[in-house]
Amino acid sequence: MKPISDVVQTTPPSGIRKFFDIVSQMQDVISLGVGEPDFDTPWRISESCIFSLERGRTHYTSNFGTPELRKAISDYWQEREGLEYNWENQILITVGVSEAMDIAMRAILNPGDEIICPEPCYVSYKPCITFAGGVAVAIPSYMEDEFRVTPDLIRAAITKKTKAILISYPCNPTGATANREMLQEIVDIAKEHDLWIISDEIYDRMTYDGKHICIPTLTGAYDRTIFMNGFSKAYAMTGWRIGYACGSAEVIEAMMKIHQYTILCAPIMGQVAAVEAMKNGYADSEAMIEEYGRRRRVIVKGLNHAGLKCVMPGGAFYAFPSVKDTGLTCDEFSERLLYEEKVAVVPGNAFGECGEGHIRCSYATSIEKIEIAMERIARFISKLKV
Amino acid sequence: MDKQQILKILERDARTSPKQIAVMLGEEEENVAAAIAQMEKNGVIRHYKTIIDWEKAGKEQVFVFIDVRVSPSRGVGFDDVAERIYRYPEVHSVYLVSGDYDLRVVIEGKNMKDVAFFVAEKLSTLEGVLSTKSSFLLKKYKSDGDMFVDVAAEERLAITP
Numbered sequence: 011m012k013p014i015s016d017v018v019q020t021t022p023p024s025g026i027r028k029f030f031d032i033v034s035q036m037q038d039v040i041s042l043g044v045g046e047p048d049f050d051t052p053w054r055i056s057e058s059c060i061f062s063l064e065r066g067r068t069h070y071t072s073n074f075g076t077p078e079l080r081k082a083i084s085d086y087w088q089e090r091e092g093l094e095y096n097w098e099n100q101i102l103i104t105v106g107v108s109e110a111m112d113i114a115m116r117a118i119l120n121p122g123d124e125i126i127c128p129e130p131c132y133v134s135y136k137p138c139i140t141f142a143g144g145v146a147v148a149i150p151s152y153m154e155d156e157f158r159v160t161p162d163l164i165r166a167a168i169t170k171k172t173k174a175i176l177i178s179y180p181c182n183p184t185g186a187t188a189n190r191e192m193l194q195e196i197v198d199i200a201k202e203h204d205l206w207i208i209s210d211e212i213y214d215r216m217t218y219d220g221k222h223i224c225i226p227t228l229t230g231a232y233d234r235t236i237f238m239n240g241f242s243k244a245y246a247m248t249g250w251r252i253g254y255a256c257g258s259a260e261v262i263e264a265m266m267k268i269h270q271y272t273i274l275c276a277p278i279m280g281q282v283a284a285v286e287a288m289k290n291g292y293a294d295s296e297a298m299i300e301e302y303g304r305r306r307r308v309i310v311k312g313l314n315h316a317g318l319k320c321v322m323p324g325g326a327f328y329a330f331p332s333v334k335d336t337g338l339t340c341d342e343f344s345e346r347l348l349y350e351e352k353v354a355v356v357p358g359n360a361f362g363e364c365g366e367g368h369i370r371c372s373y374a375t376s377i378e379k380i381e382i383a384m385e386r387i388a389r390f391i392s393k394l395k396v
Numbered sequence: 397m398d399k400q401q402i403l404k405i406l407e408r409d410a411r412t413s414p415k416q417i418a419v420m421l422g423e424e425e426e427n428v429a430a431a432i433a434q435m436e437k438n439g440v441i442r443h444y445k446t447i448i449d450w451e452k453a454g455k456e457q458v459f460v461f462i463d464v465r466v467s468p469s470r471g472v473g474f475d476d477v478a479e480r481i482y483r484y485p486e487v488h489s490v491y492l493v494s495g496d497y498d499l500r501v502v503i504e505g506k507n508m509k510d511v512a513f514f515v516a517e518k519l520s521t522l523e524g525v526l527s528t529k530s531s532f533l534l535k536k537y538k539s540d541g542d543m544f545v546d547v548a549a550e551e552r553l554a555i556t557p
Binding site for chain 1: 404416419420421422550552553554555556557
């Protein structure tokens, strides 16, 4: 048989995969490695889907998604941020933000085009860019800057081939949030060089200190931004796989073309449930977000107490402490912690080279479990010192 | 300090210490302890109790929900009739409600005979009580926000991006 494609062969498997295989064979592990809410989907949302299934709503929808859901999303952003997205041609419902990211790349990239991608970042950004024939240009960010990317580094990375800047705040894995000045500067750079901005704001509601800055609301950003969001995090709906992209009619039409030929439409069951989330799910999601806010303080205090330097993350549900003082690499730390104390975390280098020396600890798990995990980490570190 | 936040945490787990609450809310421990003490004093926090699944603990008990129609008269209002009822220790709860009946009473007893006796002898014969309608509890699914059925084990994958 002739070989698998070069691009796929040379793309490394996700660094998360290895740990998953180890953890699944162990007992009594407390996992801080989970990138999804521990809450079940609020019942009103699940129940609305059951009701619609009983009525036989099991067919294809429009390629763009159901009008009902697109209208609900349009109204939501109009009310929340004053953003005007025409539901008929500026909103595309996708299979999670993951699909939106994939087709956005394919819609805008020609072979060899570059996308500037601040790291540490979500594991699938770079592969998405590569699979679409593009080149990911990684820009590091560090704990000293609270994991906010420096606009000057972006400016320095721009070449003639640069097509877009990819931004995602609040950030998975660091929990970093951005401030208005910094984001406006990035938008200004994009404007100056006529670049697209791809903004994944899936964790927007999980902003604990101050207000989330929504990129398309910034001066000069609306026309050039492909704005992505979804239901997985705020409404605990990961398995439903419903996300969406908003942007100019031109780019949404281009993305729709790929979506039409590859996916056809996002599953109708998830779309029905998402409408209920938009219309009546706000209070349920607020209660979950409040709980994340409390856990965030517990985990940061616990990590600092154990001797790991950790900045207070402003958003998402991850803490990203440094393990450099232990003298171990993040891989060694994570592996030994798992075998010796049965706590699973994700090594920071899974999210980019500059994530080396850090671990991602998700606090999408109960406070009781977080407290036990912190005791175990503290014990692990004290043993290292002996 | 947001006292409602403290109450929400205690409502879910009354054993959460002021120290733990202080961490969760980013406050000082002594301020949290003082706020709790004040709320205990002024009756916002009435008391702390434990949610027990008595059935699992092997205790025989029956509950009956009784809707009571009351005829208030001059000088003897709903409150007075309700008080005559809620002073009995076997009365678990009493509510004044809208609709066809006026009071909803929940009685706890050792067995059906026990409860039937109370309704026939004590409740129905009270002055002002016109009629009652009793419904025995057969199975408790959820009470005061707590599920009394075993929930399925977590299905999340242990590590996800």
